[in-house]
Amino acid sequence: MLVVDFxxxxxGFSLGVHIPLASIGIALPLIVMLAExxxxxxxxxNFMVLAKRLSLALVVLFAIGTASGMLIALNILLxxxxxxxxxxxxxxxxxxxxxxxxxxxxxFLSIYIYSWGKFKNPYVHLISVIPxxxxxxxxxxxxxxxxxxxxxPVGFDIQAYISSGAVTxxxxxAVFTSPSALIELAHVLTTSCFAAIFIFIAYMAYxxxxxxxxxxxxxxxxxxNLLIVVGAVFTVLALVTxxxxxxxxxxxxxxxxxxxxGNLYPQTFAPERIGGIPVGNTLQYFIPIPxxxxxxxxxxxxxxxPGLSSYPVDTWxxxxxxxxxxxMVGSGFLVAGILALFVLLIxxxxxxxxxxxxxxxxxxxxxLAVLILEIGWVMAExxxxxxxxxxxxxxxDAANYSTSVIPITGLILLFYVIAIxxxxxxxxxxxxxxxxxxxxxx
Amino acid sequence: xxxxxxxxxxxxxxxxxxxxxxxxxxxxALLSYSNYREKLRRYLLPIxxxxxxxxxxxxxxxxxxxxxxxxLAGTIYVLPLLLAGAAFILRSVFLVYAEVIGAGESEQKxxxxxxxxxxxxxxxxxxxxxSGLSGIGINVAANSAELLPLILSPxxxxxxxxxxxxxxxxxxxxxxxxxxxxxGTPAVFAAIATILLGxxxxxxxxxxxxxxxxxxxxxxxxxxxxxxxLQLRKNRYANHLSILWLIMSINLLGIANYPSIFGSQSMxxxxxxxxxxxxxxxxxxxxxxxxALSLAVLIYVSYIRKDVAY
Numbered sequence: 134m135l136v137v138d139f140x141x142x143x144x145g146f147s148l149g150v151h152i153p154l155a156s157i158g159i160a161l162p163l164i165v166m167l168a169e170x171x172x173x174x175x176x177x178x179n180f181m182v183l184a185k186r187l188s189l190a191l192v193v194l195f196a197i198g199t200a201s202g203m204l205i206a207l208n209i210l211l212x213x214x215x216x217x218x219x220x221x222x223x224x225x226x227x228x229x230x231x232x233x234x235x236x237x238x239x240x241f242l243s244i245y246i247y248s249w250g251k252f253k254n255p256y257v258h259l260i261s262v263i264p265x266x267x268x269x270x271x272x273x274x275x276x277x278x279x280x281x282x283x284x285x286p287v288g289f290d291i292q293a294y295i296s297s298g299a300v301t302x303x304x305x306x307a308v309f310t311s312p313s314a315l316i317e318l319a320h321v322l323t324t325s326c327f328a329a330i331f332i333f334i335a336y337m338a339y340x341x342x343x344x345x346x347x348x349x350x351x352x353x354x355x356x357x358n359l360l361i362v363v364g365a366v367f368t369v370l371a372l373v374t375x376x377x378x379x380x381x382x383x384x385x386x387x388x389x390x391x392x393x394x395g396n397l398y399p400q401t402f403a404p405e406r407i408g409g410i411p412v413g414n415t416l417q418y419f420i421p422i423p424x425x426x427x428x429x430x431x432x433x434x435x436x437x438x439p440g441l442s443s444y445p446v447d448t449w450x451x452x453x454x455x456x457x458x459x460x461m462v463g464s465g466f467l468v469a470g471i472l473a474l475f476v477l478l479i480x481x482x483x484x485x486x487x488x489x490x491x492x493x494x495x496x497x498x499x500x501l502a503v504l505i506l507e508i509g510w511v512m513a514e515x516x517x518x519x520x521x522x523x524x525x526x527x528x529x530d531a532a533n534y535s536t537s538v539i540p541i542t543g544l545i546l547l548f549y550v551i552a553i554x555x556x557x558x559x560x561x562x563x564x565x566x567x568x569x570x571x572x573x574x575x
Numbered sequence: 576x577x578x579x580x581x582x583x584x585x586x587x588x589x590x591x592x593x594x595x596x597x598x599x600x601x602x603x604a605l606l607s608y609s610n611y612r613e614k615l616r617r618y619l620l621p622i623x624x625x626x627x628x629x630x631x632x633x634x635x636x637x638x639x640x641x642x643x644x645x646x647l648a649g650t651i652y653v654l655p656l657l658l659a660g661a662a663f664i665l666r667s668v669f670l671v672y673a674e675v676i677g678a679g680e681s682e683q684k685x686x687x688x689x690x691x692x693x694x695x696x697x698x699x700x701x702x703x704x705x706s707g708l709s710g711i712g713i714n715v716a717a718n719s720a721e722l723l724p725l726i727l728s729p730x731x732x733x734x735x736x737x738x739x740x741x742x743x744x745x746x747x748x749x750x751x752x753x754x755x756x757x758x759g760t761p762a763v764f765a766a767i768a769t770i771l772l773g774x775x776x777x778x779x780x781x782x783x784x785x786x787x788x789x790x791x792x793x794x795x796x797x798x799x800x801x802x803x804x805l806q807l808r809k810n811r812y813a814n815h816l817s818i819l820w821l822i823m824s825i826n827l828l829g830i831a832n833y834p835s836i837f838g839s840q841s842m843x844x845x846x847x848x849x850x851x852x853x854x855x856x857x858x859x860x861x862x863x864x865x866x867a868l869s870l871a872v873l874i875y876v877s878y879i880r881k882d883v884a885y
Contacts, residue, residue, distance in 0.1 A: 189675060196624065196671035200664035203631055207660040210638065214649030221642030222847070226854060229639050232632040233862040239628045240869040243621045244876050251879045261876075264869075303850040537654050537722070544661050552668050563675050 137532040139539050140212040143546075145511075150549045151205050152325075152510055153332070153503060154198035158238075159273045159322065160329035160367075161191045162265040167359060169262065173255045179355045182572045185249065187333075188262075189567075190560060192246055197556050199239070204545065212538065216521050216531035222300045223289045224282045224308035231275040238268030270322060277321045280513075281314040285385050286522050294525065313385050320374035327367040328506035331468065334360045335499020338492040348573055354486050357495075365472055372465065376429060383430050386523060387439035388448055389516035394426055395419060395455040398440035403427045408459055411452035414441070450516045457512040464501040464508075471498045576833060579846055582859050583640040588825035590633040592818060593626045594697060595738055599746030601693035602739070604686045607752075614750045615686075616674075621877055623670050625870070630663065639855050644836075644845035651713045651720040652706070655699045662696035698726070698735055705731040709778040710838030733773030740766035741821065748806060749814050760803060767796075780838055784831035791827040798823060 165187050172180030210217050220228070241264040252258050282288075288307030289300055308314075337360060341353040382390035390396075395406045395416035403426040409419025424434040431438070441449050471494045478485040485491045521528045600619055603611050638645055666689055673685035702725055706712050712725025725731070744763040746752060775782045785792055798820045805813035836842040847855065 193671055193675055196667050199624065199627055200667035203627065203634075203667075204660050204664055206631060206634060207656055210634075210645060210649045211653045211657060214646040217638065217649065218642055218645045221638045221645055222851070225635070225639040225642065225851070226858065228635050229855065229858055230862070232628070232635050233858070233865065235631065236625070236628050236862075236866045237869065239624045240866070240873050243624065244873050247621055248876045248879070251876065303848055305851045305854050533650060533653060535650055535653055538657075545657070548661055548664055552664070555672075556668070559672055559676065566676075 136534050136536060136538060137529055140532045141528065143538070144208055144212055145514075146546060146549070147201070147205055147208055148510070149507060150553060151198070151201045152506060153328065154194060154201055155273065156325035156329040156506060157191075157194050157332065158198045159269045160326040161187060161194070161333075162238075162242075162262060162269050163326070164330065164333065164360065164363065165191060166259065166262045166266050167363065168356075169255075169259050171359065173259060177355070178573060179352045180359075182352065182569070183356050183359075186564065186567075186569075186572070188246060189563065192242065193556060193560055193563070195238075195242060197552060199235075200552075201549075204548075208545075212533050213521065213531045214533055216526060219294075219300065219522065219526065220279065220282070223286075223303055223305070224279060226305055227275040227278040227282075227308055231272050234268045234271035234275060236268075237264045238272065241265045241268065273322050273325060274318045277318040278308060278311070278314050280321075281311045281317045282308050283520075283522050284317070284517060285311045285313040286525050287311045291525055313381065316374065316378050316381050320371070320378045323367050323370040323374050324506060324509060327364065327371045328502040330360055330364040330367060331499045331502030333499075334364055335496045335502075338495035338499075341486060342489065342492045342496075346570065349569055350486075352569065352573060357486065361472070361475065368465075368469055368472060372469070375462075375465070380430050383439060386517065388441060388444050389450055389454075390430075391439045391441045391444075392450040392452055392454050393458045393512065393516055394438065395452065396426075396438060396440040398442050399437060400440065401427060401435050401437050403430075403436075403438045405429070406455070409455065411455070414446070414449070414452070416452060416455060448519065450518045454512045454516045457508050457515070461505050461508045461512060464505045468498045468501050468505070471495065576830075577843060577846055578856060579640045579852055580834065580842065582856060583636055584826060584829040586629075586633050586636050586859075588822045588829070590629045591825055592821045593622075593629055594700070595742045595821065596745055596749070596818070597623070597626055597693055598697050598739060598742035599744075599749065601690035602743060603746050603750055603752065605690035605694075608683050608686050611750055611752070618749070619670065620674055621873060623667075625873075627663070627667055636859070639851070640847055641842070641845040642847055642851075647715065647718060650718050651715070652703050654720070654722045655702050655726060659696050659699035659703070662692045662699065666692035666696055697738065701735045701738055702726040702728075702731045705734045705773075707836060708781055708832065708838070710840075711777060713837065715837050715840065728777070730773045730777035733769050733777075737766045737770035737773065740769065745817060745821070748817060759806070763799065763803075778838065780835050781828075781832045784833070784835070785828075788831050791831055795820070795824040795827050 165184050168180045168187065169184035171177060172182075172184055241261055245258070245261045245265060248258055248261060287310070288304045290302040293299055293301050334357060337353050337356045341350060341357065344350055344353070379390070379393070382393070391399075394403075395409055396403065397415055402424050404421035404423050405425035406416060406419040406421055409416040426438055427434050427436040430436060474494065475485050475491065478488065478491060517523055519527050519529070521531045597619075600615055604615055608615065641648075669685045669689035669692060673682045673689060676682050676685065702712075705728070706720075706725050709728075709730055711728045711730055712722075713720040740762045744759045744766065747757075747759040747762065752758075771785075774785065798816070802813060802816045802820050805816060834842045836845075
């Protein structure tokens with residue numbers, strides 16, 4: 134059991150670091166594109182400098198993200214060989230297509246970075262970042278399709294596989310239309326953008342708090358205006374797709390749904406349970422909101438929602454996912470509240486950027502957004518336990534039991550422990566070597 | 576020949592050529608970075624991320640082409656592949672640090688670290704290749720491997736030395752090091768001799784394949800001869816041809832080795848089902864063409880002069 138736990142830990146830790154990097158890789162090209170467009174359209178140097186400086190950060194974070202992504206690909210192959218063997222036979226095409234999306238990002242990012250000032254028409258340079266944006270979203274969508282396959286497997290004869298281990302009746306294109314694919318990729322892409330944009334909102338708010346220079350303040354305020362507008366759009370989209378996503382679990386992964394909602398028994402007129410402490414296989418000390426769960430899940434207060442008691446105990450996910458869900462939703466509402474406060478200040482004709490409390494709240498929103506992203510993924514993956522592929526393959530059946538994995542674990546953890554802080558230090562040095570005031574004047 | 580095998584080998588040959596070219600750049604960065612800084616940056620900066628992407632591309636194509644081999648390969652090669660992966664990550668990290676940190680001591684320091692990581696990564700990657708060709712260091716029936724015999728086998732060492740010599744040959748000519756042809760020609764012939772020695776002694780089935788298809792070796796040597804003549808004449812296409820020679824030679828080696836793996840097994844038993852073959856080939860063809868087109872745009876843009884300020 135020890136080796137499986139190592140496999141699990143290494144995979145979880147690697148993904149925990151990789152996911153924020155990947156999210157930045159999806160959202161940042163979009164922000165760079167919008168900033169450069171605004172810079173060209175309104176001949177505004179602030180936005181041009183913003184695009185240029187963010188693209189520099191994108192290069193560094195993209196490189197670290199790519200390296201980390203390669204490690205994840207190796208981890209999946211080496212830690213879960215039986216899982217990968219099945220995926221390779223049945224659902225490899227999204228993985229394969231993703232490499233081309235990745236090529237598109239990589240090649241056009243190089244073109245974008247090394248062609249600043251090379252075209253007479255600045256819109257030609259702007260066009261070169263579009264494939265980076267498209268590639269980023271496609272990469273995220275295609276990888277999410279593999280996760281959707283893990284949640285709702287399709288494309289082969291599942292009964293034959295379970296009974297004999299034979300992979301038959303393979304339909305390699307079915308993975309693109311697995312039942313959870315559409316809603317899952319909508320939710321993953323929107324939450325990724327939401328989290329990544331709020332990281333940059335927090336950074337810009339922090340810089341704004343620290344400077345009195347008018348020119349710099351103008352730059353950060355314009356950056357925040359852009360980020361907050363885009364961030365607000367993704368907050369709404371993340372919320373809507375999140376509600377739909379939970380509702381689809383009722384039919385697609387009822388055990389996961391029941392554990393997330395803390396339902397021990399199936400019931401009608403089900404209350405939404407806020408908080409609570411898992412005691413054994415029950416949830417206690419929660420605050421109920423009458424009928425809300427049934428309404429959200431089925432559209433009717435009398436709607437039936439699933440409960441764990443309908444399933445064998447050894448297929449129950451850990452009940453801790455309920456608390457994770459509450460933390461995620463609660464944090465989401467806090468971020469939405471901070472955004473609402475920002476809008477309220479504007480409606481009251483008060484400048485939110487001179488309000489230090491507002492700026493601190495933006496920094497807190499950034500931290501909450503990362504928490505939401507991480508805890509959301511942990512909840513989604515824990516909620517599928519004990520399965521790596523739902524109702525097809527258990528995690529314990531997919532793992533690599535070779536003890537040689539264990540010493541390598543240390544090396545990989547060391548990489549993340551060293552490389553991530555070093556990257557942050559490096560980014561600080563890069564921007565210190567390129568003073569903002571000089572770039573704004575140039 | 577199985578079309579999936581051909582496509583996978585073609586991708587492998589381009590990936591491996593890019594890897595060897597990077598070994599060449601890493602050698603130069605390690606030994607004399609300050610003298611060749613501009614040339615190295617001009618070559619490496621636009622392309623290093625593409626090389627990394629090619630590694631991922633090859634890995635996923637391999638997974639799609641040989642799905643039933645993954646359980647075995649993932650178990651027996653777990654250590655060298657994870658070590659190569661760790662070195663790959665550090666190589667990327669140090670290179671991007673060197674790229675953006677600006678000229679100075681830090682840049683040189685990061686470039687040297689990048690070079691060491693590239694060599695370490697290549698060593699472990701080539702040890703997996705060598706073991707895959709020969710079966711050395713692994714027990715397929717027992718689904719196990721021993722790391723030290725695998726990476727320190729004479730075959731692996733000879734293979735790695737041969738690759739480094741080819742890298743030196745490419746690097747000497749590409750970056751115009753120490754005068755054209757002065758060290759390049761001996762390096763490439765030493766490389767061929769080293770690799771052939773290793774194959775003849777430790778990979779008998781591959782050697783038998785080469786002997787049975789000796790014309791393949793003759794083709795490779797003929798292209799090399801043309802390359803060397805062009806280099807003597809300082810023809811601008813000599814470097815392009817040397818890269819083409821390497822890609823073709825790796826493919827010719829693949830033909831000679833077909834369909835062996837692990838020394839004595841047949842690779843065909845692991846090839847993907849017919850249901851998956853068609854979409855895989857279509858995506859490879861269309862996607863490959865799109866990548867080639869994108870790379871052409873990258874090369875075109877790299878030649879445009881920077882003369883507009885905005």
